Amino acid sequence: MKRRRQRAKTRFKPLADMPIRDRKSEAFRCLDARLARVALVSESAREIPPSGRRVAGTRGRGAASAGRRDLLAPAMQRPGQALEGLIAVPATLRDLPLTRLGLLALVSESSVRRLATCDRVSVLVEAEPSRADAVGHLLARPGIERVRAVSPGLFIARVPRGRLEGLAANAAVRFVEASVRLRSHCELAHVRSDLVAADGKRRVAETGKGVLIGIVDSGIDASHPAFWNARTPRIVHYRDQVTGDLYDQAAIAAGHAKRSPDTYGHGTHVAGIAAGNGAKTPNARGAGVAPGADLAIVKSSLSTADIADGVAEIFELAAQRKQPCVINLSLGGHAGGHDGSSILERAIDTLCEERGRAVVVSAGNEGMARIHASTVLDCGSPKPAHWTADIELKAQIIENTLVGFAWIEVWTANEDNLRVTLRSPNGELFTPPRKARDEQGRDQFAVEMTHQVAHYSGDQVTSFGIHTVPQAPWLSGWSIMVEEDRSAGKNGVEVGAVHAWIQDEQMGGFTNGFARSHLVGPPGTAAAAITVAAYATRREWPSREPQSATTTFPAIKLDEIAYFSSPGPTRTGHNKPDVAAPGQWIVSTLSSKASAETIPDNLRLPNAPYAALAGTSMAAPYVTGAVALLFERHPTMHWAEIKRRLVASTRKDHFSRPCWNDRWGNGKLSIERFLAIEP
Amino acid sequence: MSESRKSFGRSQKPGGVLDVLIALDREPDDAWLRELKDAVALHVRRIIGDKLVATIDQRHLEKLRTTPGVREVEVATTTRLH
Numbered sequence: 006m007k008r009r010r011q012r013a014k015t016r017f018k019p020l021a022d023m024p025i026r027d028r029k030s031e032a033f034r035c036l037d038a039r040l041a042r043v044a045l046v047s048e049s050a051r052e053i054p055p056s057g058r059r060v061a062g063t064r065g066r067g068a069a070s071a072g073r074r075d076l077l078a079p080a081m082q083r084p085g086q087a088l089e090g091l092i093a094v095p096a097t098l099r100d101l102p103l104t105r106l107g108l109l110a111l112v113s114e115s116s117v118r119r120l121a122t123c124d125r126v127s128v129l130v131e132a133e134p135s136r137a138d139a140v141g142h143l144l145a146r147p148g149i150e151r152v153r154a155v156s157p158g159l160f161i162a163r164v165p166r167g168r169l170e171g172l173a174a175n176a177a178v179r180f181v182e183a184s185v186r187l188r189s190h191c192e193l194a195h196v197r198s199d200l201v202a203a204d205g206k207r208r209v210a211e212t213g214k215g216v217l218i219g220i221v222d223s224g225i226d227a228s229h230p231a232f233w234n235a236r237t238p239r240i241v242h243y244r245d246q247v248t249g250d251l252y253d254q255a256a257i258a259a260g261h262a263k264r265s266p267d268t269y270g271h272g273t274h275v276a277g278i279a280a281g282n283g284a285k286t287p288n289a290r291g292a293g294v295a296p297g298a299d300l301a302i303v304k305s306s307l308s309t310a311d312i313a314d315g316v317a318e319i320f321e322l323a324a325q326r327k328q329p330c331v332i333n334l335s336l337g338g339h340a341g342g343h344d345g346s347s348i349l350e351r352a353i354d355t356l357c358e359e360r361g362r363a364v365v366v367s368a369g370n371e372g373m374a375r376i377h378a379s380t381v382l383d384c385g386s387p388k389p390a391h392w393t394a395d396i397e398l399k400a401q402i403i404e405n406t407l408v409g410f411a412w413i414e415v416w417t418a419n420e421d422n423l424r425v426t427l428r429s430p431n432g433e434l435f436t437p438p439r440k441a442r443d444e445q446g447r448d449q450f451a452v453e454m455t456h457q458v459a460h461y462s463g464d465q466v467t468s469f470g471i472h473t474v475p476q477a478p479w480l481s482g483w484s485i486m487v488e489e490d491r492s493a494g495k496n497g498v499e500v501g502a503v504h505a506w507i508q509d510e511q512m513g514g515f516t517n518g519f520a521r522s523h524l525v526g527p528p529g530t531a532a533a534a535i536t537v538a539a540y541a542t543r544r545e546w547p548s549r550e551p552q553s554a555t556t557t558f559p560a561i562k563l564d565e566i567a568y569f570s571s572p573g574p575t576r577t578g579h580n581k582p583d584v585a586a587p588g589q590w591i592v593s594t595l596s597s598k599a600s601a602e603t604i605p606d607n608l609r610l611p612n613a614p615y616a617a618l619a620g621t622s623m624a625a626p627y628v629t630g631a632v633a634l635l636f637e638r639h640p641t642m643h644w645a646e647i648k649r650r651l652v653a654s655t656r657k658d659h660f661s662r663p664c665w666n667d668r669w670g671n672g673k674l675s676i677e678r679f680l681a682i683e684p
Numbered sequence: 685m686s687e688s689r690k691s692f693g694r695s696q697k698p699g700g701v702l703d704v705l706i707a708l709d710r711e712p713d714d715a716w717l718r719e720l721k722d723a724v725a726l727h728v729r730r731i732i733g734d735k736l737v738a739t740i741d742q743r744h745l746e747k748l749r750t751t752p753g754v755r756e757v758e759v760a761t762t763t764r765l766h
Contacts, residue, residue, distance in 0.1 A: 223765060271765050310703035310760035314730045314737045338763035348705035348735055348758045355733040367766040460707070460756040509764065528763075622766040 125150065125163045128172075129182045132158040136177035143175060155554070194542040194587035197564070198627055199656070199677040200294060208677040213295025213633035215640070217241070218280050219319035219332035220626075221312055222272030224304030226596035227252070227262035229614060230284035231277050231291070232300060239280070242301040242322050246311050265304055270599025274618050275335050276300060277594030279626035279633070285613050291592060294630020294676065297637075299328065307336055309349040312528070316364065320356050329361035329636035333629040334534075335622030337369050339376060339506045339526040342416055343576040346461040350531035357533035360641040365629040366529040367621035368538045368582040369571030372668075375514030377523050382421075382489065382501035389489035390498050394505055394518030396483040400475035401511055409450075409473040409480045411512035415487065416576060417465045418500035419458065422490040425467040427452060430482030437467060449474050462577075481516075504576050522667055524571035525581045533644050535632070535651065536581045538670055539567040539588025539624035540660070546592060546617045549609040556607045556617070561589065564660050570621055572667040582670035584651050585661065588624030590617045631676045638680060654678035702745065703760035706736040709753050716753065724748045 132140035137158040144152045150163040164172055173181045195201040202208055225232070225240065232239050236258070243252040245265035252262040267273045276293075280300055283292030301322055303315035316332055323330030341347040345354075353364050371377075382390035398409040415425045427435040429450065437443050437454035444453045453470035473479040485505055491497045504523060507513055529536040544561035548554060567589040573581035595609060595616040609616045632647060655672030657664050664672040711734045712720070720726055724744040730737040740748060749757050 269765070307763045307765065308703050308760040309758070309763065310705055310729075310737050310739075312763065313705060313732065313735075317730050317732050317737070335766050336763045337766060338761055340761040348707050348756060351707070352705070352732045352735045352737075355735065370766050508761075620766050625766075 125165055126169060126183055127161065127163050128169070129155070129180075130160045130162060130172070130178060131180040131182075132160075133177055133179045134158070136179075139177035140175075143172065143177065194591055194627070195294075197542045197587055198294075198631075198673070199675040200631075205288070205290065209634060209680055211295075211634040211637040211680065212297030213280060213630065213637055214297035215328060216295065216298045216633040216636045217301055217319070217323045217326060217328040217330040218276075218295060218298045218629060218633050219301045219303070219316070219323075219330060220272055220276050220279070221303045221305050221315040221319070221332065221334055222275055222336070223269035224265055224267035224272045224596075225262075225276050225300075225302045226267050226270075226273045226594070226598060227257050227302075228260065228597065229273060229277075229281075229594050231281035231293075231594045231614075233284070234282070239282075239298075240300045240302055241326070242319070243304070244302070244315065244318060245304045246306055246315060247304060266598035267304070267596040268598050268600055268603075270596040270604045270616070271335070271618075271622065272302065272304065273596035273599070274591075274593045274616065275333060275622055275626045276302065277615075278591055278623060279333055279630040281594050286615065291594075291613075291615055293593065294627055295633035295637075298630075298633045299326075301330075309338070309340075309347070309527075312336070313349050313352045316353060316356060320359075320362055323362070324359075329640040329642075331363040331365060331629050331632040331636060333365050333626050334528060335367045335620070335625045337367065337526045337529050339371075339508050340412070340414065341527045342459055342462055342464065342466065343504070343506065343523055343526060343530050344462060345527075345530045345532045345575060345577075345579070346459060347527045350528050350534070351461070353528055353531045354533045357644045360643050361636065363632050363636075363644045363647055364528075364531070364534050365625050365632060366531065366534040366536050367625040368525045368529055368536050368573070370569040370620050370622075371510060371524045371526075371571045372521065372567070372569045374510040374524070375516070375519040376507040376510050377504065377520055378485070378515040378518040379502070379504045379520045379523065380487075380518065382423075382487070382498045382503060384498045384501055389491055390501070391489065392487045392503060392518070394485045395516045396471075396485065396507070396513055397481040397516050398471065398473065398479075398483065398513035399511060400480060407475045409471070409475045409513075411469075411471045411483075412508040413469045413471070413485065413505060414508070415467045415469075415485055415503065415505045416459075417467075417487070417503050419463040419465060420496075420499040421465075421501065422495040422497055423465075423503070424486075424488045424490050425456075426486045426488070427454065427469045427471070428484040428486055430478045434486075435469070449479050480513075502576075522572050523574065523576055525573045525575065526571070529571075530575045530579075530581055532579075535628055535644070535648060536573075536583045536670070537588075537621060537625040537628045537674075538570040538572075538582040538585040538668060539619070539621040540570070540585050540669075540673065541565055541567055541589040542587040543590045543592070543617070546590070547611055548607045549611045550606040553607065558590070564658070566660070566668045567619065567621070569619075570624075570668060573670070574667055580665050580670065583648060584628060584655055584671055584674050585669045586624040586627035586674040588621050588627075589619040591619065591623040592617045593623070628674055631674060631679055634676065635680055650679055650682055654682045700742045701739050702742050704738050704740055704745075704748070705758045705760060706738060706748070706754060707756040708734045708736065709755050710734055712736070712753075720751060720753075723751065 144160055144162050148165055152162045154160055227240050238254055238257040240257050241254045243262050278293050280295045280298045281293035282296040283289030301319045305311045305315050319332055378394035380392045398411050400407055400409055417423050435452045435454055437456040439456050442455040450473035455468045457466055459466055487503050489497045541561050541563050545555050545557040548556040575581050592615050595614045604616050652671045654675055656675045657672040661669040661672050724747050725741055727739045728736050
């Protein structure tokens with residue numbers, strides 16, 4: 006609907022009908038010859054209401070510019086750049102009779118030049134309602150080539166330049182739009198993160214040469230051309246933790262790594278964002294951030310122990326190769342204190358103590374999940390403080406059995422005297438013994454419960470495992486109850502902070518008491534980790550799906566934080582995430598073994614081994630690649646210095662609002678500033 | 685029911701073997717580590733400063749927790765790709 010209105014607003018009178026002063030209007034203002042931005046014509050001669058019918062009237066230049074504002078996708082708006090500077094077309098185009106052609110897209114200089122010089126122009130032609138047949142006949146006339154109906158009333162054709170105006174003036178034609186070459190998504194995201202300029206040229210000289218990028222993920226398609234330099238693989242080490250197999254560079258060159266395929270496709274996509282070289286894309290536009298870096302890959306079971314092992318293995322390899330190293334972890338969970346105190350997180354901190362090492366972690370995709378509930382209990386209130394959070398479990402298949410299962414951790418301050426109790430749907434109460442474990446079984450459900458004092462933080466954690474039959478009333482009606490204990494010798498509430506997490510949103514969610522904060526989970530809460538949120542830079546791309554040439558998500562607001570991006574801070578109030586980067590949607594390398602279930606056809610690009618995915622998983626490798634570029638320049642930089650640079654170099658705008666905040670962290674990654682700044 | 689409950693969300697290998705992360709009071713020396721391995725049949729996969737990545741038969745888990753020099757033991761949990 007919105008798209009239709011946009012098109013209607015760009016319908017213009019034929020030049021012949023226009024006063025001379027309007028013909029010479031500010032239709033083509035050339036502000037930057039390298040970047041052609043939208044809108045070849047002035048809107049100054051008319052105003053189009055939402056109905057699409059034209060009404061008479063003249064607006065001034067300022068009004069025209071203001072009117073243009075709502076025609077533009079936010080992707081075209083750059084912070085600090087006046088919208089009056091939208092039209093930037095080489096002067097040669099000024100003579101083209103393109104008066105009814107809308108170019109609502111970023112187009113490259115070469116596209117504009119082609120339009121200016123070619124005899125025929127590829128166009129999309131939209132018919133007025135129920136005039137499709139008339140337009141079809143119109144386009145069937147001699148001289149018009151390659152006519153194809155895309156959908157009822159919408160045609161693609163190559164039209165002689167001199168006949169464009171006549172075509173646009175025909176009463177049966179609603180709209181004519183020039184077909185232009187769009188920038189690939191990855192490149193658009195690169196523009197947003199200040200890696201490449203609008204003309205597609207990189208803003209930075211570094212490519213990550215001499216730096217090792219580690220990826221602990223679902224594996225990699227080692228045969229993908231984006232990870233090869235001519236006949237030499239750029240992957241120097243590929244460990245499959247599931248089978249135990251290790252492939253060195255020679256084994257990969259010999260093709261042995263196909264025994265450990267990336268059937269999920271996640272790891273291959275992540276690696277392409279961080280370090281793909283853009284093979285099989287025009288002018289390597291699908292290249293990642295650090296296309297000159299070496300790669301070390303660990304295909305992981307994703308258990309915390311295997312992740313720690315994989316990170317240590319890659320850093321040991323980097324030490325042997327005498328290379329600085331940054332490792333990407335596009336993964337996480339919700340077991341633990343969400344305060345950086347898990348052993349995995351402290352292991353990451355330990356490993357990053359050496360200079361020239363960094364770990365980048367995705368913030369998580371639980372921005373809309375109801376897996377966290379929290380409160381702050383009153384201190385010294387007349388009645389004992391009390392809080393309840395209700396839980397609804399989801400039926401799920403575990404080991405081929407449909408069950409209801411949830412694992413819940415409740416974290417309270419060491420100073421507080423609180424009783425944490427689980428209430429079942431039939432009203433039974435379960436409280437674990439202090440610093441001990443208990444298990445209770447019933448006909449319809451079983452409860453496992455533990456109380457312990459966390460060694461590192463000293464805080465108290467009470468855990469409940471609920472295992473139930475997957476039918477009503479046993480899936481809903483569970484509650485966590487926290488009560489102040491003022492029995493003899495106890496102080497009751499002193500701090501009062503209570504946080505509860507359900508380990509995974511597939512297990513269920515809180516139906517009351519939930520809070521959309523503190524959703525960055527381990528290992529993203531590690532002190533040394535650079536934790537990355539995601540924002541939107543793309544909402545459509547060409548699709549391999551036979552029924553639809555383009556996959557579109559029109560509701561996505563470009564430049565805005567992704568709805569799924571997990572907000573911080575940590576349970577102890579530290580700033581996480583650290584930074585935001587493009588993550589919704591990103592085009593990157595596609596594993597040839599990725600299943601259609603995980604990456605369906607509408608996410609796959611036609612004629613190239615690339616696909617679009619979204620997630621903070623896609624945002625993290627942007628930062629990983631950026632750190633690799635920094636390591637090329639400063640190979641012995643410490644993670645704390647890297648973070649200082651990040652904080653000082655991020656871009657803030659009206660989307661991010663003042664930073665730090667719990668969604669955006671310190672703001673949007675700006676790679677050019679990140680490399681140049683000296684905080 | 686009990687077995688699936690215990691294994692879900694925990695990294696458990698066949699035969700009741702658990703992946704664990706261990707925090708120690710200090711960086712281990714070879715002799716101490718050998719004793720620990722013998723005492724609880726621990727298979728140490730990696731040493732990261734004063735932390736270990738290891739596998740252990742779950743029957744020895746409580747003994748490992750109470751071994752002098754062992755500060756914390758975390759049974760590995762599963763994570764999810766983002």
